[in-house]
Amino acid sequence: MAEASGVSRATVSFVLNDDPRQTISAATRERVRDAARELGYVPHGIARALREGSSRVVVLHADRGLEGGFSRSYVRGLDEELAEHGHLLLVRHGHALPEATRQVLDTIVPRAVLRLGEVSVRGHEPVGQDGENGFAAGAALQIGHLADRGHTRIAMALPDHDVPSADARFGFAREAARRLGLPPLERLVVPGPREAGAAAVEEFLASHADVTALAAFDDDIALRSLAALRDLGRRVPEDMAVIGFDETEHGSLATPALTTVHLDAEALGRVAARNVLGVDTAGPAPAPVRIVVRASV
Template structure:
């Protein structure tokens, strides 16, 4: 076996008692070479016994594309949802002998094209693309898709008697911001609640505190904040504490897309946990044209803590 631990053509050649070139001809099924049936069977048996996997570059030349799938993750989507999605996508692709390349944040179009031209990927995916294109969620989305996860957040607050709710948003225009806000507004409408108020909680700390103070002065009827993500929720908790307000007595706060930091805050942050691993696996199978095999998205869950 090769020094890297990967089975090579030389390993197969040694095990089957033929030359490396003969192994290559057999495994590539080269029609220009006349090789006896017995030799072919011996080579194939050795390759199977050793667990030989053909080199990806060689297969790329034969297939016209590499066995690489590219995923673009936009800024503002680096939470648990993204991590679990990438894990599922990566594992499913690996099971079908493909490799995942993840690109984070903004990339200039010319740079992107150079990368794509160099690796000739099997597929190019963008996390959350369907929603960032202004996709209107169907009932399946409201049952266990991204819309349903957004609705969990609003529904939890409504179950606790909050009727005037605000969305606390980031100070950058992330691609999913409007989609998330739209899902939350529709969830409020379905629950018979008034339209959600919205405001931005910026950095640094002093600016965030000033924004929360101004919002509270203009909207004293609001009793709960549904944050865009856990980062915005933690900014809101800090601002409320700086203003001498009690959470959740004076204002309830719930995050979204759980991170480890929420459990360390005071009070500990209630949030929505989303496991997107199955979504990643579904995306992988879709990109490769493989049957979905009965896989379906799984609804997230509320992590109940002290802030809401």
């Protein structure tokens, strides 16, 4: 391949391994890749893993309860950025036994192991940026949007199943309320079955009649809340304002259409991939979080 492209063996290796430490012109890189295609070169993954000490696979654990729009966009950005640097993404969904996880890791010897839930627990990704594009900023924007519309007694609507990031997200929202001088946030768990959701909301409102707004953990929980309020004869937003989080198409189809928080998850996934690979993270920065204003607030 070096002979066919007219470069040294070392240069061929640098190009095929996409070594970020080497400065090689675009023309030379393309010449080497053209030669590889013409010669039908296929990298030997096992041999390369032995040489490099790990495979070119990155494992992402996606915890249960994080299957929304953020997760899909984040995975897409992470996957595409890794592919551009010759790496593959393996996504594992839900809870896995430690023995099964160890077997996977021992077999694959991945370049890195990530956990999607850690992004929301930390508040923003990557660590060290200005925090305008992550979960903490989204929670502050969510509570601030309600406060700007005169709501001072707010509850956070949470899922009824164990989500590792739920407590962290509630903490971000609670801190946002404190900074705005609002009373402490209330917690409202909204279960999945429609009848159970309505019963939970009814019981909550019976003892928290002064609450006028619900800040939901995500759009799915917001939609559960909308259904429960409708079943109870409560008007949205006249009787109760509802705001979602992690914009999904479903929210735009609800009645009333759901106001929600949008995060630039795809860009965050790309930044995470660059951090894992140790390549330059320069490029389009994740956009700041923003409110998608609709009719539910």
